Every structure is written in structure tokens, then in C-alpha cells.
Amino acid sequence: MIHFDNVCKRYPGGHDALNRVNLRLPKGQMAFLTGHSGAGKSTLLKLIAMIERPTRGQIFLDGVNLNNIGNRKIPYIRRNIGIIFQNHHLLYDRPVFDNVAMPLIIQGYRRQEIHKRVRAALNQVGLLSKEKSDPITLSGGEQQRVGIARAIVHKPLLLLADEPTGNLDPGLSEEIMQLFARFNQVGTTVLIASHDLDLIKQMGSPMISLQDGKVAHNGLPFTVNDANVPAR
């Protein structure tokens, strides 16, 4: 699903955020990305979501070389990804339902379909009763779950989460992680950046740790040096 081939990312000013990273995350896999802040976790996720472009190397997403994707095509790549942020990026000028419906509206779904899917997504995160609430009235954990519902409502192939439990207490954090595990069970590939090592161990999914922009440990079932061409 995700394949990093000798990827380097140097930010203007000369800081190397990623240095010769090789990675291969198979379809349907759930994995954690760890490392202290500044190790390159966020940069790696941003490269997958095409928020940033690599300085060198190639990234394949579901067999597509992202280097060949022009800026105009980026939206169509992102439609296959669900992204979850630490600060959940909800829009406070509209109710929960409208927030969750955004990806479907963007992709031109019909009203009835939008209704069905939004309610299903909200049901999955346990917030069906809050569909008409304003996000600002919800607790931090609930807001994060709305963010997750928005990320999964269009059934993406890949779910990326950047410190999704950063602001939550341990109980809520575990609940959120269980939610990701459940999406993974139905076939979604999940990559979560987190520094909560205890929680990661508890989840039992493989872990990739970054250090100074390099892969320090790779617990994925496929080895890094697996020289296969990416699956098409």
C-alpha cells in the first residue's frame, strides 16, 4: 500500500527531516510510527498525503508513483486517504453532521447516500446522537471522534493519524486506538504516528521508529530491503 524508496526530505534552510527512508506497508496492515518529536514522523505522513513533496526518492501509494502526480491531481489522491490530526481540524461554524459530510460532498455523493454514510460513520464512533450538535460543545475526546468519523466516512483505503491521542487521557486514548483497530479489521490500511509507547505495545501492531530522519527500527513483516517492484 505504501512504499518508500530511498526518500529524502530536506526543508528550505537545510534541515534534513527524512534521510534515505525505505519502507513498505502492505495493504490491510496496521502499524505505528514512533520517535521523539523532530524525528520526522509528521514529515513522513505529510509526504504520503502529498502535503509535502520528497526532495529525493520515490513514494508509491497503492502502486502509484506520487512523483508522477501533478498538483492538479493531488485532490484525487487524497480522496483515497483519511487523515486524522492531533487538533482534529473541525470547522466550528457548522454542526457535527456537516463536518462529517464534507468528504462526501466534495466527491459529489447524492443526498440520500450522504445521509446514510454520515450516520453510519457517526454510529461507528458512537456519536450518532450528537449529529446536530455544534463541535464546540463536545468534549475533546468526542471532537477527536468526529474527526475520525470524517476521515472514514468515504471509506478510504488508507487511514493516516498524526498523534490522534495527543491531547486525551489514557482511557480515551485506548478507546480511540481500539476504534482504529476496528477499521483495520475491515480491511483499511492504518498508519498512526504516536509517541505513546505503552499504548502501542498494548495494541500489538508492528512499530516503525524514526530517529533523526532515519528508520531506526522496523517491526513490519516485510523487510526493508525487499527489492520487489511495487505492486500495480
Added chain:
Amino acid sequence: MRNSPHKKSRLSSYFGNHLRVSLASLGRLYAQPIATFMTAAVIAIALALPVDLYIALDNVGKLSSDWDGSTQISLFLHTDVDKQQAKKLQHRLEKHKHIKKVEFIDKEKGLEQFKEISGFGDALKYLDQNPLPIVLVVHPKSSTNQPDKTTSLVKELGKNKLVELAQLDVQWVKRLYTFLEIANRSIWVISTMLAIAVLLIIGNTIRLDIQNRREEIEVSKLIGASDAFIRRPFLYTGLWYGAIGGVLAWIITLVSLILMENPIHKLALLYHSEFRLSGLGFENTLLLILISCALGLIGSWLAVSRHLKDIEPS
């Protein structure tokens, strides 16, 4: 794309989306009535000004074309010509094949008119006798109403023994036309400048709108919104500003016409004319609103293409 809805529903939802976005944009404007009204009013005033000028010019043009059909030749008779002789001349001239009508202005009437127009009424009291000659005002037939034909008629009339001076009152019409042409040009210049002003006003308003909705734009881009999708609400906002501004401009024009109508009608009556102000008419009103909408769309397009690029998720 695995997740794409099938084609037919896509097409219908495309138009559905346009309708929804245009109404949502209108709703946003409605939610801030005062701010919207002020922006629209600025646009309206900028548009109403050249429109009012255009109407004024159009009316003057119509008025002068009425006059154009009645080029006059004034025949100032010798002062010793008496009324009877003058009357005879009048009757003779009225039978002339190129002459439609001859007006008779005797000495007394001439004096009266002179008093009215010149304001020298009091000074004239000190004269023992009326110094003015009898004047015959000749209205040529409209078929004769061509510069060279009229000129030859003037020459012919000037040769009459009773006539001291035959004068063609056409110079001022020519001057008026030159002036109208200049005015016409200036209206175009003014209109162009004000149209640019409208573009800037709308562009700036949309720019602020984009700034205010920065977060929404970022999130939309992150979840895969195309540029066209993100652009759309702003373009519709510009379009609505243009439409509202256009309608307001029309109302302003209407009000100014109503305000002007009475005094102009009174003035026209003083000149024994049935002249009435004519307004924009249906076609021009439609054109005004269309131009206004186009300006709104172009203005917002300029702002959107300039500023949306700057907002990228980070």
C-alpha cells in the same frame, strides 16, 4: 477510483452542488446584511453614476435630434419695412417649395422676447422707439434639411430686398453635437474607470472572505477538494455581489430619474415642448445587471486565482 459514485448520480449531483453552493453563498451574504449591503451599495453607486450620465446624454441626444429637424433661418428685415410688406413677404415665402412654415415676429413681440432673454428690460425703457426689426423665422421643409441645400436657401433669401440679414441657426447645433461626442467619450472613460473600481472592490471583499475561511479551505484541500470545488463558493459570492449591486444601481437610477422628471417636465413646458425623460428601458436594464454580474464574477475570479494558491495545508 474505488470510492467514486457512479456517473449519472455524479452529473446530477454536479448541478445539485452548483445550486447548493450558490444558495449557500447567498445565505452567507444574507447572514451579514449590513456588510453585504454596504459592499453592494458601493458597487451600485459606482455603476449608477455612468448609467445616469448615459441616460442624461441619451436624452439630450433625443432632444437635439428633435431640433435638428427644424433648422431655422432668421430673416432680419430692414427697419423701415412695415408690417404689411412683411406680411406679404411671409405669405410669399410660405408658398416657396423648400419652405414649410414662416413665423412672424413683429417689433413688439421681438422686444418682449429680447427683454425676457437679455435681462436688459429696464435699459430698453429709455429708448424712445423700438430699435428692433421685424423678423421672419423660416422653417425649411425637412427634405431641404441638408447643409448645402439649406445654405443655398439662405443665400436666396438673403438676396431679397426687404431682408437685411439672413442667418442660419445651425452653428450651435453643430457645436452641441461636438460637445455630445466629447461627453460620450468621457462617459466611456468614466465607465471604464468605475468598472475597474468595482473589480477592485469585489476582489478585495472576496480576498477578505478567503482570509476568514482559511481553515475551511485548508481542511477541504486536505480531504481532497479540487481547486474548482474550493473556488466555487467564492465565485458565486462575487456573482451575487454583482447581481445585488446591479439591481441596487438600477433602483438608484430609477430614483434619480423620478427626482429629475418633474423639474425637467416643467422646463420642457416653458419651451412648449412635450419632452419627457426616457429611462433605461428593459434591454438596457438587463444589460446593466448582466455587466454587473460579470464584473462580480471577474473580480472574484481575480481574487480567488491570486489568493487561493497561498493557502495550503501544513
